[in-house]
Amino acid sequence: MIFSELLQYLINGLSQGAVYALIALGYTMVYGILKMINFAHGEFYMFGAYMGFVGLSVLGLPFWAAIPFVIVTTGLLAVLVERFAYRPLRGANRIAPLITALGVSIVLLELMRVTAGAQPRAFPQALDNVTWELGETLGILQDVYVQRNQLVILGLSLFFMGILRFIVMKTPMGRAMRALSVDFDASRLMGVPINRVVAFTFFLGASLAGIAGIFVGMYYNQIEPYMGQLAGLKAFTAAVLGGIGSIPGAVLGAFTLGICEALVVGYGESSYRDAIAFGILIVMLMFRPWGLLGTPERVKV
C-alpha cells in the first residue's frame, strides 16, 4: 500500500513537473542569452492557455491542430514583446529591463482580463479522458490511478523537449544561440545576427510555455487570467533549482520540483504546497546558487 501511494504521487508529480519544465525552459534560455529575468514569461503561458481555448472552442480545431496554432500565436506575441519592450533596453542597466518585464506582465494580464473576463472559463475537453486503475489494467498494483491526460502531457512534453534539444544542438540557429550565451559581444563581432537569434529564442521559449498552457487547461479543465503569476514564479524556481541558463538543468529542476510538491501534498500539508517551492529555492540559493547543473560564475576585479 505504501508503495502504491508513493507511485501515485510520483505519477502526479511527473505530469506537473512536465508542465513546469516547459515553462522553465523559456526562462532559462532567455536568461542564458540576455542575462535577464523575463518576469512576463508566466503570462505567455496564460496566453497560450487562452489561445488553446480560442483554437479548440471558437475555431473548432481538433487537438492536434490546436497545438501548432498556440505555438504560432504565443510565439509571435513573445517576438512582439521582445521587439518593442525589451530590445530598446538591451545593454541598459539591469534594473530597467526587469521593471519593463514586470510592466509587460501587468499589461498582458490586464489585456486578457479586460477582453476575456476575470472569471475562470471552462476549458473544452479536447481528448476523451480515461482513468485507468493499474490494479485492473495491468494486474499489479492496487489503487494507483493514471489518467490518459497525464500520459499525453508527459509524452508530448518529452517530445517537445526533444525537438528543442535538436534545435539547440544540431541547427545553425541553435549554434548561434549557444554562441550568444557564451559571449554576447564576441558573437556579434563574429557576425551572428543577434536580433534574429534573440527573437527566435523568445519565440521558442514562449511557444513551449503556451503548450504548457494548453496542457494545464486540459488537465484542470479551467483557465483564468491570473493563472500565469504563481506558475511563472514556480517555473522560475525550477529553472534556478536546475541552474539557470542550463537547458537540461531546467528540465531536471522542474521534475524535481513537481515531484517534491506532489509528495508534500500527499504526505503533509497541502496548504504549504506553494511555500515548498520557495523553500527549496532558498535552500538551493544558500548552498549552491548556480543550481544543480549550472556552473559557478567568477567575479573578476
Next chain:
Amino acid sequence: MIEYFGQIFVLFGINVILASSLNVINGYCGLFSLGHAGFFAVGAYSSAAFTTLIAPEWTAQSPHLALLVSSLIAMGTAGIAGLAVGIPCLRLTGDYLAIATVGFGEIIRIVFLNMDVVGASRGMPGIPRLTTIPWVIVGAAFTLIILNNLIKSSFGRCIKSIREDEIAAQAMGVNVRFYKTFSFVVGSLFAGLAGSLFAHNQEFLHPSNFVFMISVSVLLMIVLGGLGSQKGAVLGAFIVTLLPELLRLNEFVSQIRMLVFGLIMILVMLVFPEGLLGLLKKGSLKNKFFKKAKNEPGFSGAPL
C-alpha cells in the same frame, strides 16, 4: 468626498514610508530586493495582533498610545524578520538576491495564509481604526528625517560605496557584510511601521494584501522617481498612489486602469530610465534630444 481624499492621503503617506525605506536597500545600497511586501505584512499582522488580540481593552482606553506601541512592535518584528532574511540572503548578489527575496516574500505571505491565530485565509477582521491623518504625517516625517540623516552619516557613505563598487569598498576597509545587513534591517524596520499604519487604516487584513505585485509597485515608486533619491521616492509614491485614482474618473478608463499603469511602467523605462528626477538634472533633457551622437556606443567603448 473629504473622506475619500483623506483615504488617498493616508495611502500616500504609507507609500512614502514604503518607498523611502526600500530606497535605502535598493537605491542607496544597491541590493535588489523584491520582497518588501513581506516585511510590510509582518509589521501589519504583528501590530494588528497586538491591538486586537493581546491588548484590546487597553487599546480602547488609550488609542493613540496603543497605535504608538503597536507601531514600535511592528518595527521590531519587521526588523527581526529583516535580520532573519538578510543574514542568509545577503551572501547572494544581483539577480540571485532578487530571486531569494521574492521567495522569502512569498513564504512570509503563505505562512500568514496558514496561521490560524490571525485568521489564516479568512483574513483578520475587527482591527480598530487608529490611523489618523496626523499620525500618518508624523510617521512619514519621522521616517524621512531618520532615513535622510542616516544617509548623510558615515553609514550612508558606506552603503553608497558598496553600491558603486563592492570590491573597492571592501578594499577600503568598509565592513561590507555588516553594512549590507544593517541597511536591509533599517529598510524592513520602516516597512513594518508602514504595515502598522496600513493595518489600523484598513481595519481588515488578508494575505492577498501582500502579494508580489505590492513589492513591484513599491519598486516602481522608487524607480519612477529616480533610484537613490529620497525626493524621487516621495514623488514616485505620489504618482503611484494618485495615478490609479485619477484613472478611475472616466468609466471606461477605470476598467483598464491597471493596463494603463503597466503601459506607463514600460514607457517610463523606455523613455527615461533614470527616473523623473533624472530628467530634471542639469542638461539631461538637452543631452537626450540634441546631443545623442555623444552617447552612441563606440565612442566610450574599451580601447581596441
